[in-house]
Amino acid sequence: MARPRAIILRAxxxxxxxxxxxxxxxxxxxxxxWHVARLLEEPRxxxxxxxxxxxxxxxxxxxxxxxxxxxxxxxxVLNDAIRNFHARGGLILGICNGFQVLVKAGFLPGEGCxxxxxxxxxxxxxxxxxxxxxxxxxxxxxxxxxxxxIELPVAHGEGKFMLSDPAELARLEAAGQxxxxxxxxxxxxxxxxxxxxxxxxxxxxxICDSTGRIFGLMPHPERFVDPLHHPRWTRNRTDREGDGMxxxxxxxxxxxx
Numbered sequence: 001m002a003r004p005r006a007i008i009l010r011a012x013x014x015x016x017x018x019x020x021x022x023x024x025x026x027x028x029x030x031x032x033x034w035h036v037a038r039l040l041e042e043p044r045x046x047x048x049x050x051x052x053x054x055x056x057x058x059x060x061x062x063x064x065x066x067x068x069x070x071x072x073x074x075x076x077v078l079n080d081a082i083r084n085f086h087a088r089g090g091l092i093l094g095i096c097n098g099f100q101v102l103v104k105a106g107f108l109p110g111e112g113c114x115x116x117x118x119x120x121x122x123x124x125x126x127x128x129x130x131x132x133x134x135x136x137x138x139x140x141x142x143x144x145x146x147x148x149x150i151e152l153p154v155a156h157g158e159g160k161f162m163l164s165d166p167a168e169l170a171r172l173e174a175a176g177q178x179x180x181x182x183x184x185x186x187x188x189x190x191x192x193x194x195x196x197x198x199x200x201x202x203x204x205x206x207i208c209d210s211t212g213r214i215f216g217l218m219p220h221p222e223r224f225v226d227p228l229h230h231p232r233w234t235r236n237r238t239d240r241e242g243d244g245m246x247x248x249x250x251x252x253x254x255x256x257x
Contacts (some may be wrong), residue, residue, distance in 0.1 A: 003030050004028075004029045004030070004050040004251075004252055004255040004256065005029065005031075005032075005049045005050055005051065006021070006024040006029045006030065006049065006051035006052075006053060007031075007032055007033075007034055007045075007046070007051070007052055007053070008020050008021050008024070008034070008053045009033075009034055009039060009052065009053065009054055009055075010033055010034070010035055010036065010055065010057075011035070011036045011060060011069075012059070012060055012061070013057055013058040013060055013061050014056075014057035014058075014059050014097070015056070015057035015058070016055040016056035016095065016096070016220065016223075017033045017057075019222040019223065020053055020055040020056075020222040021033050022222070022225070023222040023225050023244065023245065023248050024051070024053070024248055024252075026241075026245065027245060027248035027249045027251070027252045028256070029051060029248075029252050039078065039081075040073065040077055043077075043081035044081070046081050046084075046090070047085075049090070050089075050091065051091045051093065051251060051255070052082070052091070052093070053092075053093045053094075053095070054092075054094040054099075054101050054102065055096075055098055055222070056095045056097045056155070056220055056222075057096075057097050058097060059097055062158075065104075065158070066097060066100045066119065066156075066157070066158040067097050067098075067100030067103075067104055067119075070097075070101045071100070071101045071102075071103075071104035072104075074101060075104075075106055075107075079105075086107075086211075086213060086214060089213070091142065091143070091213050091215075091251050091254070092107065092213065092214040093143065093215050093216075093251070094108070094214075094216035094217075095216075095217060095220055095221065096154075096155065096156055096217075096218055096219070096220055097156075099119065099216030099217055100119045100158065102216045103117050103119050103161070103216065104118065107209070107214055108207060108208070108214055109168075109172055109207055110177075110208075110209030110210055110211075110214060111209070112171075112210055113163075113172075114165050114168055115163060115164035115165035115168060116163075116164040117161070117162065117163050117164070118161075119158055119159060119160060119161050119162070119218075120158055120160050120162055121157065121158050121160065122156070122157060122158065122159055122160055122197065122198040123198060123199030124197070124198070124199070127155070127156065127157040128157070128159065128197040128198060129153070129155045130153065130154060130194060131151055131152070131230075131231065132151070132152065132153070132154050132195065132197055132205070132219060133149055133150075133151050133182070133183045133184070133187070133195065134149065134151070134152070134181060134183055134205050134206075134219065135147070135149055135180070135181050135183040135187055135188075136149075136179065137176060137179050137180070138179075140175075140176040140177065140208060140212040141179055141208045141212035141213070141250075142213070142250050142253070142255075143179070143208070143215040143247050143250050143251055144179045144180070144215075144246075144247070144250060145249075145250040145253070149187050150180070150243045150246065151243050152220055152223070152224050152244055153219060153220050154197050154198075155220065156197075156198070156218055159197065159198035159218045160198040160200050161201075161204045161207070161218075163201075166201070169201060169202050169204070172207060173202070176212075177208050177210065178202065178204055178206075178207055179207060179215065179217070180205040180206035180217055180219075181202070181204060181205055182196040182197070182200070182205050183195065189202070189203035190203055191203060198218070205217055206218065206219075220244070221243070221244030221245070221246075222244060223244065224242035224243050224245075225241060225242045225245050225248075226241065226242050227239075227241070229242050230242065
C-alpha cells in the first residue's frame with residue numbers, strides 16, 4: 001500500500017509547518033511543505049495528495065484578524081480546488097491558526113450550518129499558552145478514533161469558537177461534529193477557566209464537517225508527539241507516543257485501509 005501524501009500549506013507568519021510535517025512522517029505519511037503562493041500558481045497540484053494541512057502560527061501577521069487574509073485567499077482563488085480535493089475523499093486538518101482559517105473561509109462547520117461561525121478573542125483578554133485536557137468524541141471522523149482523554153498545549157489569543165445561532169451548537173453535537181471538548185480534571189466538559197482557556201460555549205476545542213474529513217482544532221497535536229514533550233514527563237514516564245500522534249495516526253490509518 002502506498003504511503004498517503006500530505007501537503008502542509010504555509011504562509012508568511014506560519015511557524016508550525018515543519019513540526020507538522022515531521023508528525024505526519026512519524027505517522028507513516030509522506031509530507032511536503034508548500035508556500036501558499038506556489039499552490040495559487042498550481043492549484044491542480046492538490047490532485048497528487050491525500051491530506052491537506054493548515055498549520056499553526058500567525059499567517060500574514062494575523063492582520064485584519066486571526067487567519068483572515070489566508071482564509072480569503074483559500075475561500076476565493078483556491079476554493080474550487082480545495083472543495084474538489086475534499087469531494088474525492090481528501091482529508092483536511094487545520095491546527096490553531098489553520099482552524100481559524102478553515103472557519104473564516106467557510107469550510108467549517110461546513111454544509112448544513114445555519115448562520116455564521118467565527119473564532120474570536122479569548123474571554124481572558126490575552127494570549128493563552130498552557131496545557132489543556134480534552135474529551136474526544138469518536139465515531140464520525142478518522143482523525144479521532146477513541147474516547148481516551150487527550151492532553152495537548154494551546155497557544156492562541158483568538159480561540160473562542162462562536163456561532164451566530166446558539167441552537168446550531170446543539171445540532172453539531174447531535175451530529176457528532178464536536179470532536180474535542182475542553183475538560184476538567186475529572187474528564188467532564190467545562191466552561192471554567194483555565195481548563196477552558198478561551199471561554200468557548202459548549203467547551204468546543206475541535207469540530208469537523210458533516211463528512212468527518214475536515215477537522216479543525218485549537219490545541220497543537222504536533223507539539224506533543226514524543227513523551228518528552230510533556231512538562232510532567234519525569235512523573236509520567238511511558239513508552240507510549242505523545243497524545244498528538246493519535247490524530248495523525250488516525251488519518252493515515254484511514255487512508256491506508
